[in-house]
Amino acid sequence: MLAVNGGKPVISEGTVAPWPYVTxxxxxxxxxxxxxxxxxxxxxxxxxxxxxxxxxxxxxxxxxxxxxxxxxxxxxxxxxxxxxxxxxxxxxxxxxxxxxxxxxxxxxxxxxxxxxxxxxxxxxxxxxxxxxxxxxxxxxxxxxxxxxxxxxxxxxxxxxxxxxxxxxxxxxxxxxxxxxxxxxxxxxxxxxxxxxxxxxxxxxxxxxxxxxxxxxxxxxxxxxxxxxxxxxxxxxxxxxxxxxxxxxxxxxxxxxxxxLEHMSQVRQANGAALSKILSDLPGVRPPAVPDDRTHVYFFYPLLVQPEDLEIDDLPVESFRDAVEQAVKAEGLGIMRWQHQPVPAQTLFQEMRGYGRGCPWSCGHARPGHSYDPQRYPVASEICRRRLVLGQSFSSLGPPNDLQTMRAFADVFHKVLVEERDELITLARAQHARQG
The missing domain is CATH 3.40.640.10 (Type I PLP-dependent aspartate aminotransferase-like (Major domain))
Known part of the structure; x- marks a missing residue:
């Protein structure tokens, strides 16, 4: 049973060390x-x-x-x-x-x-x-x-x-x-x-x-x-x-x-280990790392993919919110980050700037600037699907280690595989509440 429905959480309090790691x-x-x-x-x-x-x-x-x-x-x-x-x-x-x-x-x-x-x-x-x-x-x-x-x-x-x-x-x-x-x-x-x-x-x-x-x-x-x-x-x-x-x-x-060098190596190893496990799980896409660079996972971004579970009648937003709720209840900190692209924020939509429309209206800018969110479809889709681990609440940095990452992976396995029917029911309830 999912912890959100009264089951026992996968991760007990105090298992995941917070960030920063102070010595x-x-x-x-x-x-x-x-x-x-x-x-x-x-x-x-x-x-x-x-x-x-x-x-x-x-x-x-x-x-x-x-x-x-x-x-x-x-x-x-x-x-x-x-x-x-x-x-x-x-x-x-x-x-x-x-x-x-x-x-x-x-x-x-x-x-x-x-x-x-x-x-x-x-x-x-x-x-x-x-x-x-x-x-x-x-x-x-x-x-x-x-x-x-x-x-x-x-x-x-x-x-x-x-x-x-x-x-x-x-x-x-x-x-x-x-x-x-x-x-x-x-x-x-x-x-x-x-x-x-x-x-x-x-x-x-x-x-x-x-x-x-x-x-x-x-x-x-x-x-x-x-x-x-x-x-x-x-x-x-x-x-x-x-x-x-x-x-x-x-x-x-x-x-x-x-x-920093040692802490970065720990982050890279933790992220790679977590991605190796999550890449085999349906419903989420772990982050990609091109061969010419390294990733230190300040955030570990996941994109929810309800399509993997052949749920055609459930909005992505309802599935995302259900995954967030279920994962949190299992003791793993997860959240949305940036709910919309930056140009969709009120600052740019209303273009008030720092008063009287400046800098757009100050006379030096060329006319015609606007910020239509539809110009950024990829960013909008990422914001719609993204959940993140990391930062201070579910850090991939030390002293968290590969054993901690296995606990992270166990949470997702429980939510997306073992108790998938419960998750889908939760997502449908989310959709009903959202109208």
Missing amino acids: EEDREAVSNAIDKAVPWHWPMDPVTELEEAWAEFIGMPHVLAANSGTAALHMAISAAGVEPGDEVIVPSDTFLASASCVLQANAIPVFVDTDYETFNIDPAKVAEHITDRTRAIVAVDLNGLPADYAQLREIADRHGLTLIEDAAQSHGAFYQGKPAGALADMSGASLNGSKCLSALGEGGLFATWDADQHRLARRVLMFGEEIPHQGRDYNARIMGWNYRIDVLAAAFTRSQLRR
């Missing part, structure tokens, strides 16, 4: 940072140490630690020279910050549909959205899988565009032997507590190959001032946003970074 070394690092922070000064040693360590880890020479991944992306957009009225290509299926960073520059996000296999931006659809206003492409390594940078690089170079990597979910992943965070001209990465590289609270990392871009990004990080390391002249050159990272967050992240 005594992490606690000691934070404690030491408290001592180093008195008297107050900037930049503090733990911040500089984190920047240097991330630069070494990804092999990119210029790094700035920020207070969020959103801030790091805004810094990248500004450093790319994006100005009011310019256009920036972004994926339609991502977190809002991948697009809102463009609005922060008074520029226009132009959305591109998704590749159904990888969940990342579809390179084959990028060129058709490029205009004489396009200045940059933001590629997102969604779920923990790098985008196809070989194709995106060719497109960016052909059109003279800056390529920016949103590596918020992919710390520790690789594409063609190169680490995430160093796959484009610049990158922005989140250190939100749930991320594969965690600040426990909030944080971000900006990285670039170019010293001038680093200087411009640092202006945004500070208050528009030039060089905080050489004494302040209190002369703002541009708008700055005080994006400085908290020193304790920096220290925690630096400690976690020492174990």
Whole structure:
């Protein structure tokens, strides 16, 4: 019997370890940072140490630690020279910050549909959205899988565009032997507590190959001032946003970074083991991993496929909700993520922006922009079918191991195979309630 109907759950409370995985070394690092922070000064040693360590880890020479991944992306957009009225290509299926960073520059996000296999931006659809206003492409390594940078690089170079990597979910992943965070001209990465590289609270990392871009990004990080390391002249050159990272967050992240390689290997092994089992189960599609890259499973995305069970009269949405309800009841954290493509969100449908319709109505943008959700059919279909494991509630990171993954798989086997009739009954009840 399914646990949702009164049966015994497969996974008992406390079986799955939460994320982030905190060690005594992490606690000691934070404690030491408290001592180093008195008297107050900037930049503090733990911040500089984190920047240097991330630069070494990804092999990119210029790094700035920020207070969020959103801030790091805004810094990248500004450093790319994006100005009011310019256009920036972004994926339609991502977190809002991948697009809102463009609005922060008074520029226009132009959305591109998704590749159904990888969940990342579809390179084959990028060129058709490029205009004489396009200045940059933001590629997102969604779920923990790098985008196809070989194709995106060719497109960016052909059109003279800056390529920016949103590596918020992919710390520790690789594409063609190169680490995430160093796959484009610049990158922005989140250190939100749930991320594969965690600040426990909030944080971000900006990285670039170019010293001038680093200087411009640092202006945004500070208050528009030039060089905080050489004494302040209190002369703002541009708008700055005080994006400085908290020193304790920096220290925690630096400690976690020492174990990132090992933690990423655990994630890859756990994800591969889970996919091997789930690929034989009807009703869900596990994530694909192309041969030229690795996946670190910040999210482990599943697409529900009721067609596999020959349920022709049951909407996908009802089946998805029933699977979510049943899996949760068995003790495994699962949820929907991004209920609709970003351009379908109210911000873009109503185009109010940050007031009076800006940036679309500010006079610099070309007229005629609109965001019809029907232009993104693949992203819409993914959002309709997607459920995710991972993040903090069902982490694929350590100390969770292959035994934990077998427990995850046991849940799906029970829900989709052993108690399939109950699941279908539950789905039909969901459909009836939804009208």
